[in-house]
Amino acid sequence: MAKWIALLSGGALGTLARYGLGGIIHQFLGSSFPYGTLAVNLTGCGLIGFLAVLSEDKFLLSPSSQIFLMIGFCGAYTTFSAFMLETANLMKDGENVRAFMNIFASIVFGFLSLKTGILIAKLIN
Secondary structure (H helix, E strand, O other), X not given: OHHHHXXXXXXXXXXXXXXXXXXXXXXXXXXXXXXXXXXXXXXXXXXXXXXXXXXXXXXXOXXXXXXXXXXXXHHHHOHXXXXXXHHHHHHHOOOHHHHHHHHHHHHHHHHHHHXXXXXXXXXXX
């Protein structure tokens, strides 16, 4: 039960942080470019990298802290951070081809999936 509470509370805070930062950035820089999303993705990547070292190399995060921060908070803040960490882990393990396949597949097929969803939704009357 404690894992679920850690996950849910981390996710709720990550969602609020994403909404808050995105809104602040949008207010100052406008909407001509997705600056808010970029800011969230970049800060999320930095945060999950920092937390991964604290967790895996320095053993400073308990399992419930990892669930709260890395899965809950970062997962709700931006899934891009998890994508980048997983890609970096593939590279760290010498799986460079798989890392680049992950990048290619995520971007290309993610965009195609988005366009497919748009097309399907437009067919609904």
